[in-house]
Amino acid sequence: MINPDFEGFRYHKPLPNFYKTDNPANPKREISDELLLKLNRLARKYNFTGITYSKLSDDFKKEFNIVFDNVLIFKFLMGDDILQMERSFEKCKLMDEEFQEYGIHIYEFADFLRENGFQADLLHPLDDGLSLRAIAMQSRDCIITRSNICLFKDGLHNGFFIIHTSIDNLPVKTENEMLWVEDFCSTCGVCIDACPEDAFDDNGKILRKVCTAHREGCNECILRCPFFKRGYDKVKKRYERMKKR
Numbered sequence: 001m002i003n004p005d006f007e008g009f010r011y012h013k014p015l016p017n018f019y020k021t022d023n024p025a026n027p028k029r030e031i032s033d034e035l036l037l038k039l040n041r042l043a044r045k046y047n048f049t050g051i052t053y054s055k056l057s058d059d060f061k062k063e064f065n066i067v068f069d070n071v072l073i074f075k076f077l078m079g080d081d082i083l084q085m086e087r088s089f090e091k092c093k094l095m096d097e098e099f100q101e102y103g104i105h106i107y108e109f110a111d112f113l114r115e116n117g118f119q120a121d122l123l124h125p126l127d128d129g130l131s132l133r134a135i136a137m138q139s140r141d142c143i144i145t146r147s148n149i150c151l152f153k154d155g156l157h158n159g160f161f162i163i164h165t166s167i168d169n170l171p172v173k174t175e176n177e178m179l180w181v182e183d184f185c186s187t188c189g190v191c192i193d194a195c196p197e198d199a200f201d202d203n204g205k206i207l208r209k210v211c212t213a214h215r216e217g218c219n220e221c222i223l224r225c226p227f228f229k230r231g232y233d234k235v236k237k238r239y240e241r242m243k244k245r
Contacts (some may be wrong), residue, residue, distance in 0.1 A: 006183070006236070008066065009201050011174045017107075018107035018108075019110060019111060019114075020107070020111050021110075021111040021115050022114065023114055023119045023120070023121070024117050024118070024119065025116040025168035027117060027118050027119035028116075028117040028118050028166065028167075029107075029166055029168045029169075029172050029236050030167065030168060030169045031116075031167045031169060031170075032117065035116060036056065036171075038049065038112075039109065039112060039158040040179075042108070042109060042112060043074055043105075043109065043184040044069065044229055046102070046105045046108075047076060048074050048075060048076045048102070048105075049069065049075045049076060049077055049152075049154040049155070049158070050075055050154060051072055051073065051074055051075070052073040052075060052136070052139045052141040052142070052152065052160075053067055053070075053071070053072060053073070053139060053141075053170035053171055053172045053173075054070070054071045054073065054135070054136070054138045054139035054140075054141075054170070054172055055070055055071075055138075055168075055170065055194045056068070056069055056070075056071065056135070056171050057138065058136075062140055064131065064134065066130075066135075067207075068164040068165075068239065069164075069168070070165050070166070070167050070168060070170055071135060071138075071162050071163065071165070072109075072120075072124070072162070072163045072164075072165060072167075072170070073136055073139060073141075073160050073161075073162050074106060074109060074160060074161045074162075074163070075152055075159070075160045076102050076158070076159050076160070077154065077155050077157055077158060077159075078096060078098065078157045078158070078159050080157075082094050082095055082098060083157055083219050083222060084223070085217070087212070087217045087218045087219075088216075089218070092215075092216065095217055096187055098159075099125075099159065100146075103125075103161060106122055106161045106163065107122065110163055111123060113163070113165060113167075115217050118161050118165055118167055119137055119165055119166035120164075120165045120166075120167050121160070121163065121164055121165075122161065122163055123135070123161075123162040123163070123164055125161060125162075132160070132162055133148075133150045135162060136150055136160065136162070137150075139172065139173065140174070140175060140176035141153075141170070141173055141176070142174040142178065143176070143179065143181040143182065144244065145181065145185050145191075145225070145227070146174070146185035146186070146188070146189075146191055146192075146204060146205075146206070147191040147221035147222075147225070148206040148208065148211075149222065149225075151178070151181060151227055151232070153178070153232045153233075154232075155223055155227075155228070155231070155232070156222055156227040156228040157222055157228060164189065174210040174234065180236070180239060181227075183239075184235070184239050186204070186236075188223070189204065189209065190224050190225060190226065191220075191221035191224060191225055192204060193224075194220045194221060194223075194224040195211075195220060195221060196218065196220055197210055197212055197218070199212075200211070226238075
């Protein structure tokens with residue numbers, strides 16, 4: 001039985017505004033390799049797993065009514081100790097505290113860019129008018145799993161924040177090497193069998209209103225997923241062996 005305190009609970013509280021530097025009046029458009037390396041080092045200093053880059057397509061911007069072009073995706077791995085907890089109100093609070101801890105540093109990254117002459121603004125993760133997962137997919141560096149989780153090679157249990165920026169020369173990928181995951185997910189089904197809420201329809205599509213991940217901290221689909229248990233590289237090797245049979 002789930003605690004009635006869950007009713008109306010917001011998975012994450014809004015992040016406060018921690019900017020210390022204003023955007024430049026005439027932002028720069030190109031960043032040096034050296035400065036981008038410094039930004040990566042700053043991210044890793046606070047235990048982010050890395051930065052993914054994207055330039056949004058014109059069609060995508062038109063479809064989602066987006067006016068910016070370039071984004072930086074700062075990724076972090078959610079703590080295993082919290083993920084392994086039974087779903088509870090306390091777990092939700094701990095997940096939010098972790099989210100807030102990483103989120104504070106995003107403003108430092110934005111300030112770093114602003115101080116060096118670039119426009120940089122956080123895309124607020126609680127903005128219901130934006131799909132951060134759809135924006136992340138534009139990077140060609142991730143894939144959406146059957147359980148509606150954004151999978152990066154770093155790990156299935158990635159959280160991420162997005163900054164949009166004036167930088168035009170980001171090292172974006174031209175192809176997505178992870179598209180094979182869609183085929184793998186279609187033949188796996190572990191998340192469907194493990195779901196305690198039966199939050200998948202007859203076609204194996206996630207029912208977001210039934211899923212309790214963002215209300216009760218349920219992580220069963222993550223904990224049972226091969227990508228979490230074995231890691232991206234091992235699952236890919238197994239998939240490639242199966243395809244050769």
